[in-house]
Amino acid sequence: MIREVVYLDYLDALLQADKFRCESIIGKLQSQGVDIREIYIFIFQKALYKVGKLWEIREISVAEEHIATQITDYLVTKVFAALQNKDKTNKKAIISCMEKEFHYIGAKMVSNIFELNGWVSYFLGSNTPAKDLIKFIDEKQPDVIAISFSIYMNYSRFIKALNNIINHFPAQQIILGGQGLTGQLLEEFKMQYPSVKYFNSINDLDFYLQQPEVINN
Numbered sequence: 001m002i003r004e005v006v007y008l009d010y011l012d013a014l015l016q017a018d019k020f021r022c023e024s025i026i027g028k029l030q031s032q033g034v035d036i037r038e039i040y041i042f043i044f045q046k047a048l049y050k051v052g053k054l055w056e057i058r059e060i061s062v063a064e065e066h067i068a069t070q071i072t073d074y075l076v077t078k079v080f081a082a083l084q085n086k087d088k089t090n091k092k093a094i095i096s097c098m099e100k101e102f103h104y105i106g107a108k109m110v111s112n113i114f115e116l117n118g119w120v121s122y123f124l125g126s127n128t129p130a131k132d133l134i135k136f137i138d139e140k141q142p143d144v145i146a147i148s149f150s151i152y153m154n155y156s157r158f159i160k161a162l163n164n165i166i167n168h169f170p171a172q173q174i175i176l177g178g179q180g181l182t183g184q185l186l187e188e189f190k191m192q193y194p195s196v197k198y199f200n201s202i203n204d205l206d207f208y209l210q211q212p213e214v215i216n217n
């Protein structure tokens, strides 16, 4: 478990836009053998959620929020690059955000979790136009499409794009996550789309990817 004092030290460095201090704190955790999932959730995610709250109450500026995101993006990649991948499977996943969805850090973590489990992961990042996503799915024929949805306001656009995928590829397995669906909306979504798997954390996804029926399927 990462100690609160380490998180607070990291948060302080992040809010000071001190990339090298952030990097050094994370480097220490890695050298202590702290698991990537812990670093992702209990440092990066926790700090960005705090940044979001500070931005909401105007305690930090948009520029400060942007630099915090950029530093995190860099470190998400760096922490992952230091790891040895497990043996490759022949499974493929496409990870994307839908059109007008610009939050891609969570999706990048998801992509890395697939790769850690030996999958080939096509990470498309943010704001993928619906028709291009369909074309890409057609070309790559993935086992799974993982979608990250963060902005509640984009719900109807998101549903339209999701229906479009389901109509084109009725048998396609789809996994969804992100902060856009919560509470009643999430419950309604699950009832309407029982075949879409929803995970609200990369740990749940990781656990799922290690199930024998997923590995051997």
Ligand code: B12
Pocket: 040, 041, 044, 045, 048, 049, 050, 051, 052, 053, 055, 056, 065, 069, 100, 101, 102, 103, 104, 105, 106, 107, 109, 110, 146, 147, 148, 149, 150, 151, 152, 153, 175, 176, 177, 178, 179, 180, 198, 199, 200, 201, 202, 205
């Ligand atoms: C950085 C940021 C931005 C950046 C994004 C840049 C980038 N490169 O990603 C920019 C500046 C573009 C931005 C813009 C906006 N943002 Co913003 N942003 C954030 C912030 C501070 C951090 C996002 C982040 O990376 N979080 C960290 C990641 C790791 O967390 P995560 O996305 O939840 O992912 C985890 C899980 O959800 C899960 N997961 C995520 N996806 C998936 C997918 C699958 C398949 C699975 C299994 C799991 C999974 O795994 C991840 C790891 O555990 C958040 C605050 C917050 N609470 O997150 C606000 C936040 C998301 N933004 C918000 C808003 C309102 C906006 C704007 C509308 C603001 C505006 N008025 O312009 C725009 C909308 C832009 C758009 N159309 O997308 C709100 C969203 C509220 C909502 N749910 O609807 C938040 C929550 C801020 C707030 N407190 O109000 N934002």
